[in-house]
Amino acid sequence: MVPKRVQDYMFSILSDSFSRYFSPNFTFIIEERWQAVDNETFRAVEAYLPTRVGPATDSLLIGSNDPHNLEQSIPVDCKIIDKFEGMELEWSLRSTEAKKYFHRERRYFRLKCKKSDRERIMKSYFTYIADIAKTIISKRENLYINTYDQEAGIWDSTVFKHPATFDTLAMEPKLKQEIIKDLNAFVERRDFFQGVGRAWKRGYLLYGPPGTGKSSLVAAIANYLRYNIYDLQLQSARSDADLRRILTSTTNRSILLVEDIDCSTKASRDRTRIKDEQEEDSEDEQTHKLSSSDPGVTLSGLLNFIDGLWSSCGDERIIIFTTNHKEKLDPALLRPGRMDVHVYMGYCTPAGFRKLADAYLGINDHCLFATIENLLEDASVTPAEVAQHLMKSDQPQAILESFVEFLKTKKNETEEGK
Ligand SMILES: Nc1ncnc2c1ncn2[C@@H]1O[C@H](COP(=O)(O)OP(=O)(O)OP(=O)(O)O)[C@@H](O)[C@H]1O
Numbered sequence: 001m002v003p004k005r006v007q008d009y010m011f012s013i014l015s016d017s018f019s020r021y022f023s024p025n026f027t028f029i030i031e032e033r034w035q036a037v038d039n040e041t042f043r044a045v046e047a048y049l050p051t052r053v054g055p056a057t058d059s060l061l062i063g064s065n066d067p068h069n070l071e072q073s074i075p076v077d078c079k080i081i082d083k084f085e086g087m088e089l090e091w092s093l094r095s096t097e098a099k100k101y102f103h104r105e106r107r108y109f110r111l112k113c114k115k116s117d118r119e120r121i122m123k124s125y126f127t128y129i130a131d132i133a134k135t136i137i138s139k140r141e142n143l144y145i146n147t148y149d150q151e152a153g154i155w156d157s158t159v160f161k162h163p164a165t166f167d168t169l170a171m172e173p174k175l176k177q178e179i180i181k182d183l184n185a186f187v188e189r190r191d192f193f194q195g196v197g198r199a200w201k202r203g204y205l206l207y208g209p210p211g212t213g214k215s216s217l218v219a220a221i222a223n224y225l226r227y228n229i230y231d232l233q234l235q236s237a238r239s240d241a242d243l244r245r246i247l248t249s250t251t252n253r254s255i256l257l258v259e260d261i262d263c264s265t266k267a268s269r270d271r272t273r274i275k276d277e278q279e280e281d282s283e284d285e286q287t288h289k290l291s292s293s294d295p296g297v298t299l300s301g302l303l304n305f306i307d308g309l310w311s312s313c314g315d316e317r318i319i320i321f322t323t324n325h326k327e328k329l330d331p332a333l334l335r336p337g338r339m340d341v342h343v344y345m346g347y348c349t350p351a352g353f354r355k356l357a358d359a360y361l362g363i364n365d366h367c368l369f370a371t372i373e374n375l376l377e378d379a380s381v382t383p384a385e386v387a388q389h390l391m392k393s394d395q396p397q398a399i400l401e402s403f404v405e406f407l408k409t410k411k412n413e414t415e416e417g418k
Pocket residue numbers: 168169170171209210211212213214215216217324345382383384385387
């Protein structure tokens with residue numbers, strides 16, 4: 001007497017619940033994001049699984065920036081079988097469309113195992129993956145630089161191959177050593193940061209004239225720590241909320257770089273100066289232009305992002321601001337404790353010159369060095385200018401002679417300027 005469609009419906013519900021109850025299998029789902037931030041377990045599995053490619057694997061993603069060094073990763077829907085302590089584990093990567101405009105794709109790993117193995121997997125398998133992934137990530141050859149694509153709402157990554165290292169940087173040896181010491185202390189002191197209740201992050205403000213090596217120092221820090229870089233243009237953030245979203249989609253052990261912070265947003269600039277500028281602009285009937293080009297990030301949004309509660313999302317983060325005009329920054333940004341280390345990148349010093357001469361000409365000494373070093377004391381020459389000059393030919397004598405002439409002109413200009 002029960003209609004066929006109702007019969008079918010009831011049958012499907014009953015069979016579903018029975019099979020689920022009696023099914024011998026269990027499934028773990030590991031999503032790319034966890035509680036609004038990057039999921040570290042996902043990243044660990046992503047690094048670990050390519051090492052488990054075996055005969056059962058039916059597809060692979062391969063590619064590289066060097067044809068002799070192929071890299072591989074797991075494509076969507078590819079199946080990987082792993083074995084651990086006698087258990088057989090079936091992995092796959094899935095992707096579905098997400099509704100949020102800033103995360104259009106929802107990726108997750110699916111791990112199928114026996115129900116009876118669930119506890120063991122939770123207790124030891126995931127810890128094992130985390131340990132292996134840590135080693136793989138720390139040895140990874142390629143670093144990545146990410147730029148934020150405002151249209152797509154995602155970070156775009158590109159392999160980062162900047163040759164700058166602390167060894168090639170022309171700066172005062174004492175300052176260089178202090179920075180290296182500070183970085184070492186930062187990476188080694190996880191427990192200290194936890195113990196004193198501070199977020200495990202470090203803020204650097206690099207300031208000085210253009211061409212003094214601020215970007216090169218950022219590259220040297222990234223190469224030294226093997227951290228990826230997130231290069232953020234504050235203008236890409238439409239509002240403080242947008243900035244938080246952008247920030248929380250960065251990964252741990254990374255550098256968040258905001259270059260030319262004084263130009264990035266009005267929020268970072270000294271409010272008294274902005275007022276003066278606006279008064280001048282209104283005289284020039286340009287007020288509209290200034291306010292319409294101003295992005296939506298406010299000063300308090302920016303400060304929250306540096307040291308407020310949102311900044312403590314994630315671990316082992318370095319935030320670096322660079323500026324050519326420290327005096328233009330809002331004092332709130334410069335207050336002690338806000339950016340932990342302020343580094344002045346200045347004009348080329350005699351020690352800096354020797355470093356560059358060694359790197360570019362391969363010489364440690366020359367009869368013109370004393371003259372050059374004397375002239376450098378009085379001329380404002382950036383390391384970029386020195387480097388550019390030393391690249392002109394590979395004849396040290398001719399180059400150094402023309403460099404002396406260049407320095408004399410620069411010295412006169414500097415004195416006239418004063
Ligand atoms: N301290 C330095 N040591 C070695 N090379 C340097 C140094 N400063 C500048 N250079 C050389 O000059 C080029 C430009 O330097 P860099 O972009 O790092 O300067 P910057 O201070 O970031 O400039 P800007 O403020 O215009 O961004 C570098 O590619 C590098 O070759």
